[in-house]
Every structure is written in structure tokens, then in C-alpha cells.
């Protein structure tokens with residue numbers, strides 16, 4: 145019997161509704177993608193191409209926050225996640241969906257509760273799901289993940305502000321994984337992480353998910369980071385998929401100037417962002433709507449060399465109240 149895809153997007157269009165002075169904005173246009181059970185799919189694209197919007201909608205977070213005027217909503221096509229149609233999904237079904245979907249938000253590391261230790265933060269989703277869960281077991285599971293994600297020995301008793309931003313993002317990834325989600329949607333899990341361990345962090349996510357026959361959709365600016373672990377990659381540009389398949393196949397036969405550029409970057413002869421304007425591909429004359437620059441270099445902070453930064457969690461009660469509101473929520 146053919147197993148059902150854990151995610152199936154067919155011609156999905158997602159819009160941010162109009163509010164006050166802003167008109168409605170279509171962030172994702174005709175997006176089509178499947179993620180099979182046990183498959184690790186990378187989603188790559190330039191800044192503003194719609195990756196986080198997709199993650200927000202597919203994880204159920206957008207629907208959970210639908211009362212907020214800026215929440216994106218599906219206005220065309222179909223997006224099925226773990227068998228639930230996300231278009232117009234109701235709260236009751238969202239609760240069931242979030243039992244199986246883990247989500248690591250792009251800024252999850254910066255929203256960790258500031259007065260909890262790493263050990264508490266990582267174990268917390270287990271205890272929120274089941275108050276009688278053995279605390280010792282939860283601690284062991286948390287320690288195993290923290291270790292697997294290459295966080296330094298001694299991290300467990302630290303507070304978020306004592307970690308670098310890349311380390312905090314890895315704590316958020318551990319939180320997203322600890323409930324063994326059927327599908328993990330991780331939005332820039334290596335944001336701020338030292339380039340030397342980025343691929344290893346993605347390897348850990350992929351390895352843990354695959355070992356359980358579970359899946360992951362891993363979002364990144366950086367194709368190189370995904371290269372070792374992703375079974376397939378979808379390249380998105382201005383809300384549209386412009387490349388799809390195993391990474392090497394996509395790069396070997398680029399059908400879109402943005403993919404050409406990614407291939408050039410991987411070969412070390414990429415063009416600088418300055419060489420692109422908003423209308424086209426440098427002087428090669430690709431038309432508008434096809435290409436713009438990207439600011440991926442902004443994320444290249446060297447994590448372990450970072451000064452510990454003050455956590456800015458005070459404005460976000462992540463993980464301390466309703467687990468369904470948790471930006472770093474895993475399956476429950």
C-alpha cells in the first residue's frame with residue numbers, strides 16, 4: 145500500500161490580508177510540493193520568497209493565530225498536512241494536527257523563556273504534554289538531544305542569555321524534536337550557527353527523523369547546509385517553486401536564473417547581491433518577476449565566537465502557557 149504523504153501542497157496561494165494602510169499581499173503563488181513519510185525535504189529561497197509564510201501556514205501556527213489581522217491564509221489550492229486540509233482548518237482539528245507536527249520558528253532561539261535553563265526548556269514540551277512524565281526520563285532525553293546537536297558540555301544548566309544566538313537556536317531545535325514529531329518543520333534551524341557545524345545540525349535533524357520513519361521540511365537560505373541531508377530540495381523564488389528534486393539534479397539542470405545563481409554560489413563563483421537589481425538578473429536581462437537579490441550573508445554570524453547576547457524573551461511567554469502557542473512546539 146502506498147503511504148500517504150505527510151505534506152501535500154497543490155497549487156497553494158497564500159495571502160496576507162489587507163489591514164489599516166496595507167493592501168493584501170500574495171506571498172506564495174501556486175506552490176506545489178509533497179513530503180513523503182521518512183523524507184527530508186529542504187526548502188531554499190531568497191529573503192522574502194515566502195518560506196516562513198509557508199512554514200507558518202503548514203505548521204498550523206497561522207491558523208492558531210488567525211484572529212491576528214496579519215496572519216497569512218490560504219486563498220487558493222490545497223495544502224494537506226498529516227491528512228488535514230489546512231485551508232479553513234478549524235480549531236478542533238488544529239489540536240490534532242499539532243500532535244504530530246513539530247515547528248521551529250525562524251526566531252525561536254530568541255524567544256526562549258529567559259528564566260528557564262536549557263535542561264528545563266528542552267524537557268518542557270514533554271512535561272506540558274504529560275504532567276506525569278518521568279522527570280528523570282525527560283531530563284535524559286533532553287540531554288541526549290542537546291548533546292546530539294553539538295551544544296557544549298555544561299549547556300544544560302545555562303540560561304538562554306548565557307548562550308550565543310546559534311546555540312539558542314539549537315536549543316529551540318531540541319525542543320522541536322523532543323516530542324518525536326511525525327513532521328518537523330524547521331525554519332532556518334541553523335540561523336546564527338557557526339558555518340562549521342551547520343550541516344551537522346541539519347544531519348542530526350535528518351538522522352533522528354529518518355530513524356523513526358518521520359519527515360522534515362527544513363528551510364534554509366543556504367543550499368550547502370542541506371546538501372548532505374536532504375533527499376530533495378524545493379527552490380522557491382518570489383513565492384513560486386523554480387526548482388525541485390535531488391539537489392544535484394536541480395543544480396545540474398537549472399531551469400531558472402535564481403537556480404543558476406545558487407549553482408554558481410556553490411561552485412564559488414556566485415555574483416554579489418549588488419549585481420542584481422529588483423527587476424532582473426544583472427545585465428543578462430532576465431525579466432521582472434523572475435529574480436531579485438538576497439541578503440543571505442546577514443545570517444552568517446559565527447556562533448561560538450559570539451558574545452552571549454541578552455535574551456529578548458520577556459515579551460513572549462513561549463512554552464510556559466499553552467503548548468499550542470509555543471513557537472518551538474513539537475508533536476504532542
Ligand SMILES: Nc1ncnc2c1ncn2[C@@H]1O[C@H](COP(=O)(O)OP(=O)(O)OP(=O)(O)O)[C@@H](O)[C@H]1O
Pocket residue numbers: 160169170171189190191192193194195196197198214215250365
Ligand atoms: N505580516 C505580513 N504582512 C504582509 N506581508 C508580509 C507579512 N509577513 C511577511 N510578508 C511578506 O511576505 C513575503 C514573504 O515573506 P516570508 O517571511 O515568508 O519570506 P522568507 O522567504 O521566509 O524570507 P526570509 O528568508 O528573509 O525569512 C515577503 O515579501 C514579506 O514582505
